[in-house]
Amino acid sequence: MIFVGVIVTGVALAATLAFIAIGENMLYFFSPTQVKNGEAPRERTLRVGGLVVPGSVAREQGSLTVQFDLSDNRESLTVKYTGILPDLFREGQGIVATGALEPGGTFVAEEVLAKHDEKYMPPEVAEALELAEQGGRMSNPQE
Amino acid sequence: MIPELGHFALILALLTAATQSLIPLFGGLKRTANVSAAAVPAARAQFVFCLLAFACLTAAFVLQDFSVTYVATNSNSALPLHYRVSAVWGAHEGSLLLWALILSGWTVAVTFFSRNLPDVFRVRVIAVMGAISVGFYLFMLLTSNPFSRLLPSAVEGNDLNPLLQDFGLILHPPMLYMGYVGLVVPFSFAVAALIGGRLDPAWTRWTRPWTVVAWVFLTLGITLGSWWAYYELGWGGWWFWDPVENASFMPWLMATALIHSLAVSEQRGAFKAWTVLLAIFAFSLSLLGTFLVRSGVLVSVHAFATDPARGLFILMFLALVVGSALVLFALRAQAVSGGGRFDLFSRETLLLINNVLLVVAAASVLLGTLYPLILDAMGLGKISVGPPYFNSVFVPLVLVLLAVLGIGPLTRWKKDRSRRLATLLRWPLIASIVAGVVLTVASDAEGLAAVLAGLVFAAWVAATTALALVERVKLRTSPLAGLLRLPRGFTGMTVAHLGAAVMVVGITLTTALSTEKDLRLSPGDTYAIAGYEFRFSGVRQSPGPNYRAQRGHIEVTRSGKTIAQLFPEKRLYLNSSSPMTEAAIDPGFTRDLYAALGDELGDGAWAVRIYHKPFVRWIWLGGLLMALGGILAVTDRRYRIMVRNERGRSDRALASGAFAEG
Numbered sequence: 001m002i003f004v005g006v007i008v009t010g011v012a013l014a015a016t017l018a019f020i021a022i023g024e025n026m027l028y029f030f031s032p033t034q035v036k037n038g039e040a041p042r043e044r045t046l047r048v049g050g051l052v053v054p055g056s057v058a059r060e061q062g063s064l065t066v067q068f069d070l071s072d073n074r075e076s077l078t079v080k081y082t083g084i085l086p087d088l089f090r091e092g093q094g095i096v097a098t099g100a101l102e103p104g105g106t107f108v109a110e111e112v113l114a115k116h117d118e119k120y121m122p123p124e125v126a127e128a129l130e131l132a133e134q135g136g137r138m139s140n141p142q143e
Numbered sequence: 144m145i146p147e148l149g150h151f152a153l154i155l156a157l158l159t160a161a162t163q164s165l166i167p168l169f170g171g172l173k174r175t176a177n178v179s180a181a182a183v184p185a186a187r188a189q190f191v192f193c194l195l196a197f198a199c200l201t202a203a204f205v206l207q208d209f210s211v212t213y214v215a216t217n218s219n220s221a222l223p224l225h226y227r228v229s230a231v232w233g234a235h236e237g238s239l240l241l242w243a244l245i246l247s248g249w250t251v252a253v254t255f256f257s258r259n260l261p262d263v264f265r266v267r268v269i270a271v272m273g274a275i276s277v278g279f280y281l282f283m284l285l286t287s288n289p290f291s292r293l294l295p296s297a298v299e300g301n302d303l304n305p306l307l308q309d310f311g312l313i314l315h316p317p318m319l320y321m322g323y324v325g326l327v328v329p330f331s332f333a334v335a336a337l338i339g340g341r342l343d344p345a346w347t348r349w350t351r352p353w354t355v356v357a358w359v360f361l362t363l364g365i366t367l368g369s370w371w372a373y374y375e376l377g378w379g380g381w382w383f384w385d386p387v388e389n390a391s392f393m394p395w396l397m398a399t400a401l402i403h404s405l406a407v408s409e410q411r412g413a414f415k416a417w418t419v420l421l422a423i424f425a426f427s428l429s430l431l432g433t434f435l436v437r438s439g440v441l442v443s444v445h446a447f448a449t450d451p452a453r454g455l456f457i458l459m460f461l462a463l464v465v466g467s468a469l470v471l472f473a474l475r476a477q478a479v480s481g482g483g484r485f486d487l488f489s490r491e492t493l494l495l496i497n498n499v500l501l502v503v504a505a506a507s508v509l510l511g512t513l514y515p516l517i518l519d520a521m522g523l524g525k526i527s528v529g530p531p532y533f534n535s536v537f538v539p540l541v542l543v544l545l546a547v548l549g550i551g552p553l554t555r556w557k558k559d560r561s562r563r564l565a566t567l568l569r570w571p572l573i574a575s576i577v578a579g580v581v582l583t584v585a586s587d588a589e590g591l592a593a594v595l596a597g598l599v600f601a602a603w604v605a606a607t608t609a610l611a612l613v614e615r616v617k618l619r620t621s622p623l624a625g626l627l628r629l630p631r632g633f634t635g636m637t638v639a640h641l642g643a644a645v646m647v648v649g650i651t652l653t654t655a656l657s658t659e660k661d662l663r664l665s666p667g668d669t670y671a672i673a674g675y676e677f678r679f680s681g682v683r684q685s686p687g688p689n690y691r692a693q694r695g696h697i698e699v700t701r702s703g704k705t706i707a708q709l710f711p712e713k714r715l716y717l718n719s720s721s722p723m724t725e726a727a728i729d730p731g732f733t734r735d736l737y738a739a740l741g742d743e744l745g746d747g748a749w750a751v752r753i754y755h756k757p758f759v760r761w762i763w764l765g766g767l768l769m770a771l772g773g774i775l776a777v778t779d780r781r782y783r784i785m786v787r788n789e790r791g792r793s794d795r796a797l798a799s800g801a802f803a804e805g
Contacts, residue, residue, distance in 0.1 A: 007499055018507045018536050022514055025532035029525035064663050064750055083661040084741030084750045087722045124525045
């Protein structure tokens with residue numbers, strides 16, 4: 001009996017720890033519109049996604065820092081990243097970036113993901129685009 | 144013509160599979176054994192038809208029949224022959240066909256190696272496997288027919304996803320599927336035993352080798368997948384906690400638990416109901432993995448195919464299979480439970496702890512994989528659970544598991560004395576702490592605590608495994624005779640446990656000691672990491688069969704001596720115009736040197752990724768050792784004797800007596 005008790009306690013403990021860990025390590029996704037509306041927390045790790053705005057990709061001379069704009073066709077967000085971009089990163093492509101918002105409003109990415117299929121859109125990005133489109137119609141009925 | 148033949152063969156396979164699963168039901172009702180026996184030839188015929196369908200699809204690829212949609216989407220006239228063959232399982236429809244083929248292959252294997260089982264039981268096992276086959280054939284024919292025609296036919300194919308144009312991908316899916324699907328055997332054995340309401344030692348003796356073989360394939364498949372991701376995805380990671388990796392890892396954890404609990408059931412007759420439950424869980428997780436990968440519900444690099452109808456079908460199939468198995472378990476568990484008693488301090492207890500830890504580990508992976516999906520489905524926001532979650536939950540569990548792993552093999556069955564064990568374990572404990580501390584100091588790593596923990600626990604496993612070997616050999620008169628006379632089962636366990644230690648060393652040291660640099664390099668630039676000097680001499684054009692490559696050249700020297708010439712490539716696959724990074728690796732026993740090209744930065748300068756990864760090979764070496772351990776264990780004498788008896792059919796009467804219907 002004692003033994004069963006120990007096992008049950010152990011499993012309960014493990015489950016609690018797992019839920020705490022999941023709460024601490026959950027990354028929320030925000031679209032550029034949500035970021036502009038101030039829904040995203042500052043200086044906390046989060047994920048953003050959208051389309052890379054054509055013509056916005058700029059490299060810093062002599063380093064590996066790249067800056068580009070990410071858009072959901074309604075609002076856009078400037079993203080800064082130092083490192084090597086994935087193979088399928090290109091203008092007009094849907095991407096997801098993990099990182100944090102700087103006080104100035106620039107998103108500093110630690111990781112940039114582009115899906116390994118040029119036809120494939122990350123589901124979050126597809127949904128963000130759709131939402132932005134609906135939201136755009138609702139808030140700007142004159143268009 | 145060939146695709147139609149394939150399609151027809153697939154329909155015939157469905158019908159024979161249906162026969163295979165229904166006839167025993169009919170025969171069971173009428174209590175006529177010779178009717179039921181028809182399930183065996185039906186199973187073999189099903190395999191032949193499925194093989195024919197598979198051969199037809201392969202022929203369509205080899206002969207480049209672009210009037211077949213699946214071929215036109217996943218092949219191209221410029222694709223080399225070996226990739227045309229592996230393209231058969233390169234995408235959704237074909238990989239399902241491979242799945243079904245492997246399933247029917249396992250079924251045929253069961254028909255050949257089970258002659259010795261009582262007929263009633265044997266036929267039930269085959270019928271359960273047939274029911275699973277029916278599900279997969281229906282799925283293929285209703286939602287994902289690999290033979291559907293493209294009208295008008297395409298002049299040229301679309302090309303195989305460039306990521307899959309690789310040697311690792313020729314082998315990885317078949318290996319993984321062999322493991323995934325192989326878990327259907329213990330599942331069917333469990334369900335058949337539940338139907339009969341009887342579970343005796345012969346059941347575990349039969350189930351154990353099948354489980355180990357499936358586990359070996361699963362281990363090899365996951366190891367290959369990790370190795371492939373490392374060299375092919377271009378950024379040198381070996382495990383990402385990607386949902387698709389988790390989908391293969393959860394059944395592995397369950398199967399590992401199952402192997403250990405089968406050991407208890409076989410040796411001591413305990414844990415029987417639990418073993419049956421684990422067998423059900425292991426295959427359920429395989430099916431869940433298929434659902435996760437194939438329905439496209441996941442945000443993952445692997446989600447090639449996205450189609451909700453398919454997802455719904457697999458989900459319903461999953462609910463049906465798992466649900467009915469669990470209901471059956473609830474009804475019959477009482478009948479199969481019970482067995483040997485054991486003391487609190489015994490090997491049974493330690494194996495129980497092993498099982499609990501492995502199941503909790505699998506559950507925590509399941510939680511992290513499904514949690515984002517559930518939140519999303521309930522409209523509570525898009526979240527993702529990254530590696531930090533998995534690492535913070537998984538690592539402590541594994542460390543406890545390693546501690547128990549060391550003690551288990553040294554403990555006696557049924558009842559042991561703690562004082563005996565304390566005396567025995569004193570020296571391995573001291574040795575592993577000393578070795579861990581010395582190696583940690585020598586490794587000069589950052590993140591001291593993690594390295595120390597990893598190395599101490601790896602040393603602990605190695606030391607106790609060695610001690611268990613010594614204890615075992617001591618029973619014989621001379622050490623050499625002892626070594627030679629070791630049962631393969633014991634040798635296998637030793638090798639597999641050492642494999643775990645080797646893997647832990649690899650993971651610990653690679654994580655702590657790797658140097659990873661993204662650099663901007665102009666021709667002639669050099670950069671030094673970990674005592675290796677990398678000299679970049681520029682990039683040249685280099686044509687390939689179906690791609691154009693830009694090929695960089697990096698010379699690596701150490702104290703003036705040339706170590707390696709690395710040629711990383713940036714490829715552009717012409718038909719799909721998709722770019723691909725092909726990393727260049729100089730492998731070594733204690734370190735890998737890794738270079739990959741990023742973007743061209745103008746003036747001949749390139750973004751270049753340079754890694755020094757110590758002991759990364761040990762991770763896969765550990766996986767291979769585990770698989771080798773499994774192979775040794777199934778070739779144990781007692782199983783060979785079983786196969787020999789099979790041929791002689793000498794103890795058939797005996798076995799059928801033991802299995803008499805309840």
